[in-house]
Amino acid sequence: MIWWAVLGAGVGCYLLKLAGLSVxxxxxxxxxxxxxxxxxxxxxxxxxxxxxxxxxxxxxxxVLDARLLALGVAVLLLLARAPFLVVVFGSAAAAALVRLL
Incomplete structure (x- = not known):
């Protein structure tokens, strides 16, 4: 039964892609x-x-946990136009600090 769902989803994706190409x-x-x-x-x-x-x-x-704070730090760093690696490491460090506390 699951294979029919997989095949149906594949056909559906193909038809959706075809519809986009036919615009x-x-x-x-x-x-x-x-x-x-x-x-x-x-x-x-x-x-x-x-x-x-x-x-x-x-x-x-x-759930309001360290992930939300990390997202907030990432948004602030992006607004400050920080480089991507600074955004990633800054938000990871913020989440780690909150989880440590």
Whole structure:
């Protein structure tokens, strides 16, 4: 039974990709459509990060722990235009310090 689900998901992904490739160039040339297409990956990534930071591993609860502080430190460092490695190590150090305390 699981193989049918895997094959169905594969066909669905292929059809979704085909639908994206079959959009006429006139539609993609519209500046509004281009702007929305540029922002969709950013919104999806932000949603995934938020779920991973706030979700409890065992159930349907919100958790406020060191991950949230690390995300806040990363946002502040990004706003300060710090290099990527500084952002990564700075947020990891903040989470480690909070967990140590």
């Amino acid at each position: 006429p160039a006139k539609v993609l040339g519209n500046p509004l459509v281009a702007r929305i297409a540029d922002l969709i990956p950013v919104a999806l990534l932000a949603a995934l990060v938020t779920v991973q930071v706030l979700a409890a591993p065992e159930g349907r609860a919100l």
